[in-house]
Amino acid sequence: MTDYREMWAELGLDLERHDALLQALGSMYGSIYLSQENRPKAMDYFDFVLGEIHGLRVQELMDHKAKGGKVVGLYCVFVPEDLIMAAGAIPVGLCAGTQFSVPDAEEVLPRNTCALIKSSFGFKLGRICPYLEASDFVVGETTCDGKKKMYEILGEYHPMYVMEVPQKKTALGRALFLDELQGLKGKLEMETGVSITAEKLAEATSLVDGKRRALQRLQNARKGRPTPISGLDALLVSQISFYDDIARFTEKVNALCEELEARVGRREGPFPADAPRILVSGSPMSAPNWKLHRVIEESGAVVVGEESCVGTRYFSYLTGKSDGRLESRLKAIADRQLETHCACFTPNDERLEDILELASGWAADGVVHYTLQFCHTFANEAVKVERALAKENIPLLRIESDYSDEDTGQLKTRVEAFLEMIRR
Amino acid sequence: MTDYREMWAELGLDLERHDALLQALGSMYGSIYLSQENRPKAMDYFDFVLGEIHGLRVQELMDHKAKGGKVVGLYCVFVPEDLIMAAGAIPVGLCAGTQFSVPDAEEVLPRNTCALIKSSFGFKLGRICPYLEASDFVVGETTCDGKKKMYEILGEYHPMYVMEVPQKKTALGRALFLDELQGLKGKLEMETGVSITAEKLAEATSLVDGKRRALQRLQNARKGRPTPISGLDALLVSQISFYDDIARFTEKVNALCEELEARVGRREGPFPADAPRILVSGSPMSAPNWKLHRVIEESGAVVVGEESCVGTRYFSYLTGKSDGRLESRLKAIADRQLETHCACFTPNDERLEDILELASGWAADGVVHYTLQFCHTFANEAVKVERALAKENIPLLRIESDYSDEDTGQLKTRVEAFLEMIRR
Numbered sequence: 062m063t064d065y066r067e068m069w070a071e072l073g074l075d076l077e078r079h080d081a082l083l084q085a086l087g088s089m090y091g092s093i094y095l096s097q098e099n100r101p102k103a104m105d106y107f108d109f110v111l112g113e114i115h116g117l118r119v120q121e122l123m124d125h126k127a128k129g130g131k132v133v134g135l136y137c138v139f140v141p142e143d144l145i146m147a148a149g150a151i152p153v154g155l156c157a158g159t160q161f162s163v164p165d166a167e168e169v170l171p172r173n174t175c176a177l178i179k180s181s182f183g184f185k186l187g188r189i190c191p192y193l194e195a196s197d198f199v200v201g202e203t204t205c206d207g208k209k210k211m212y213e214i215l216g217e218y219h220p221m222y223v224m225e226v227p228q229k230k231t232a233l234g235r236a237l238f239l240d241e242l243q244g245l246k247g248k249l250e251m252e253t254g255v256s257i258t259a260e261k262l263a264e265a266t267s268l269v270d271g272k273r274r275a276l277q278r279l280q281n282a283r284k285g286r287p288t289p290i291s292g293l294d295a296l297l298v299s300q301i302s303f304y305d306d307i308a309r310f311t312e313k314v315n316a317l318c319e320e321l322e323a324r325v326g327r328r329e330g331p332f333p334a335d336a337p338r339i340l341v342s343g344s345p346m347s348a349p350n351w352k353l354h355r356v357i358e359e360s361g362a363v364v365v366g367e368e369s370c371v372g373t374r375y376f377s378y379l380t381g382k383s384d385g386r387l388e389s390r391l392k393a394i395a396d397r398q399l400e401t402h403c404a405c406f407t408p409n410d411e412r413l414e415d416i417l418e419l420a421s422g423w424a425a426d427g428v429v430h431y432t433l434q435f436c437h438t439f440a441n442e443a444v445k446v447e448r449a450l451a452k453e454n455i456p457l458l459r460i461e462s463d464y465s466d467e468d469t470g471q472l473k474t475r476v477e478a479f480l481e482m483i484r485r
Numbered sequence: 486m487t488d489y490r491e492m493w494a495e496l497g498l499d500l501e502r503h504d505a506l507l508q509a510l511g512s513m514y515g516s517i518y519l520s521q522e523n524r525p526k527a528m529d530y531f532d533f534v535l536g537e538i539h540g541l542r543v544q545e546l547m548d549h550k551a552k553g554g555k556v557v558g559l560y561c562v563f564v565p566e567d568l569i570m571a572a573g574a575i576p577v578g579l580c581a582g583t584q585f586s587v588p589d590a591e592e593v594l595p596r597n598t599c600a601l602i603k604s605s606f607g608f609k610l611g612r613i614c615p616y617l618e619a620s621d622f623v624v625g626e627t628t629c630d631g632k633k634k635m636y637e638i639l640g641e642y643h644p645m646y647v648m649e650v651p652q653k654k655t656a657l658g659r660a661l662f663l664d665e666l667q668g669l670k671g672k673l674e675m676e677t678g679v680s681i682t683a684e685k686l687a688e689a690t691s692l693v694d695g696k697r698r699a700l701q702r703l704q705n706a707r708k709g710r711p712t713p714i715s716g717l718d719a720l721l722v723s724q725i726s727f728y729d730d731i732a733r734f735t736e737k738v739n740a741l742c743e744e745l746e747a748r749v750g751r752r753e754g755p756f757p758a759d760a761p762r763i764l765v766s767g768s769p770m771s772a773p774n775w776k777l778h779r780v781i782e783e784s785g786a787v788v789v790g791e792e793s794c795v796g797t798r799y800f801s802y803l804t805g806k807s808d809g810r811l812e813s814r815l816k817a818i819a820d821r822q823l824e825t826h827c828a829c830f831t832p833n834d835e836r837l838e839d840i841l842e843l844a845s846g847w848a849a850d851g852v853v854h855y856t857l858q859f860c861h862t863f864a865n866e867a868v869k870v871e872r873a874l875a876k877e878n879i880p881l882l883r884i885e886s887d888y889s890d891e892d893t894g895q896l897k898t899r900v901e902a903f904l905e906m907i908r909r
Contacts, residue, residue, distance in 0.1 A: 169868060171861070171865060171868075171885075173861075174865075205630055206631075206865075209652065209862075210828070210831065210864075210865030213831055213833075214868055225652050225653045225655070225658065227651075228633065228649050228652075229649045231661075231668075233661040237651070237655075237661050241657075404634065405630075407633050407647060408637055435859065437597075437631045437859075438630045441598075441631070441634030442637075443595070444593060444638055445637065461595075
């Protein structure tokens with residue numbers, strides 16, 4: 062294993078705490094992931110990437126910076142990767158998924174904030190996220206009150222740029238979002254010195270759509286019975302999609318899909334064909350937030366899909382046609398981003414339709430609705446999800462959780478009871 | 486006292502629970518308000534209005550409806566009363582401030598929701614708010630995640646219309662808000678059958694600005710030392726401003742101000758001149774949420790201002806000039822509403838300036854920042870308020886609370902310790 066300590070020191074990381082983080086992560090990964098049986102061979106690559114989580118990829122970013130390139134951090138799928146790439150910058154999803162950094166954040170932020178936000182902010186205070194430290198600036202968005210206001214405080218510690226996401230999909234709301242993309246384009250051009258052209262944007266959008274297509278293909282393979290891949294492994298692939306090199310990642314996902322499609326043909330998978338099939342829906346799960354999937358799959362069920370920003374909301378829609386001009390390409394990107402059926406919108410009934418469609422298309426025996434504690438948008442939408450699923454007689458388990466391990470036992474009990482109900 | 490039971494029954498109220506609510510409210514009001522000493526004589530009117538909280542005013546609304554008029558409910562200062570009035574409808578702030586209705590709401594809404602939202606929604610489920618039942622529809626807004634998503638669920642029980650408030654004050658954000666006012670105008674015209682003209686709107690804006698001027702005058706009188714009115718009484722006036730008849734209310738507030746100004750001249754007030762002067766800032770306090778003011782004033786300090794939507798954020802700005810045409814008048818209203826320095830905006834640094842200005846202008850000895858538990862926007866902004874006040878050496882106490890009485894003892898202890906620190 063390469064020694065990255067010099068690079069981490071250069072980035073200003075707190076090396077001692079960072080060591081402790083990597084050690085905790087490694088042992089967690091070992092016990093959750095490497096203990097799984099009958100994994101696809103092509104998961105080797107993703108194991109390698111996870112093993113190198115703060116190493117090789119950060120080195121690539123640093124090499125890019127050494128050549129004068131920029132790195133742009135982000136926390137949310139509404140920030141368009143292709144626009145960032147068209148400026149010759151590398152977009153990278155930032156660290157956000159662990160209890161490890163939550164106590165740091167609670168020194169400043171309100172405790173009644175969701176774990177994802179606290180974890181993100183804590184990584185900055187604790188100086189333990191090399192991606193954040195490597196990023197020239199972070200692009201935030203206004204998708205929830207907690208992040209929107211956290212970004213203001215984060216701005217006192219790190220260069221920030223916040224773009225507005227509208228709350229209603231009116232014509233003016235769409236125009237506002239397009240205007241925000243124009244603003245981001247200006248910011249990117251200023252920071253990188255690169256002019257974003259229609260050609261560069263077309264190329265970047267094509268790369269991102271290629272990644273989305275590969276992830277769609279992976280999701281499609283999960284229809285198999287038995288499903289050819291565990292939910293844990295599929296979730297990991299989605300998590301890695303936010304920070305890996307896009308061309309390499311797309312190729313590796315497609316290679317994985319080939320193996321999975323062959324497995325489907327052979328009726329082979331990590332779980333028996335009659336294992337209960339679960340759709341997980343709700344708040345996003347950043348790496349290493351594997352708690353719920355672990356509990357579900359250790360209880361003998363298999364997760365066949367994530368209706369989540371780290372899941373279908375990220376890759377279900379491709380960019381629509383444009384007339385080729387820059388304006389038109391930007392508008393196509395804006396329209397695509399607004400097809401993300403996030404609970405930040407009011408109303409957001411398309412998400413209910415998505416859940417029903419995924420539940421039926423993937424032959425799910427039940428839905429587990431996952432809400433990060435204090436996430437108002439998804440917590441309220443759970444009420445509507447419950448009513449929509451009840452109408453279709455699809456069993457639902459509503460889970461609210463954070464990143465701590467305190468409720469794991471209780472989660473297990475509830476999930477097991479839910480599965481028992483389903484099996485009857 | 487008139488018997489309104491027939492009217493309440495007609496409105497479909499749960500009479501038994503409603504009786505219990507009024508009884509609890511009456512006894513609370515007696516012990517908190519009527520026990521105060523040396524109150525302005527002109528508070529008699531507001532005592533009367535509070536005593537008739539679900540009586541006379543509701544009767545007036547019903548009389549208006551009997552003549553074919555409409556009643557439009559609202560929960561937030563971003564909804565423009567004048568636009569509603571210009572359609573010949575009566576705007577009315579809805580019930581929201583009591584623990585009484587919170588358990589009802591918790592049957593449906595996430596428990597980790599702020600008390601104001603739970604109380605509002607609980608009033609509907611429990612059928613105990615005559616204003617809500619009398620309203621032909623409710624105009625909601627997107628000022629926070631909790632309300633935004635609660636409105637979707639409330640829409641399953643009551644006619645709703647939701648307007649978007651932008652999150653950044655960009656040119657497009659302002660255009661979007663103006664467009665939302667146009668949309669609301671169309672909705673009002675459709676519901677009332679009344680055409681909103683420039684003249685009607687001018688008249689309505691002038692009435693609302695008159696109310697705002699009266700409240701500004703009241704706030705100004707609180708500069709006196711001793712301040713001529715308790716914070717509890719001033720808060721009550723602000724709370725009543727949301728549902729009383731506007732012309733009568735304005736007249737009564739001006740009468741109160743005359744008395745207060747005479748008191749200031751005589752150096753007369755309910756508290757000694759050396760009582761610590763406190764500015765309360767933060768989440769709004771709907772009637773009967775009097776908990777914090779009560780604790781502060783029973784501890785011997787006096788509240789000299791509320792930097793709150795039930796306070797200065799409601800009345801500090803008047804409507805700017807227009808060229809007289811309808812479009813221009815609407816734009817003036819949109820611009821004025823966006824001068825509400827609510828934590829829903831990012832950034833919202835004007836609010837920090839407001840707090841500093843109020844603290845110095847009203848010679849506050851300290852600021853108590855009040856956050857409703859689970860109110861992400863104000864809870865996060867408290868961090869910035871704390872930093873801004875520390876720079877100016879203004880003492881700050883951060884309080885997070887709900888509508889229950891469980892923390893009253895703890896609040897008292899913290900407030901007393903704060904006052905002791907100030908007095909030193």
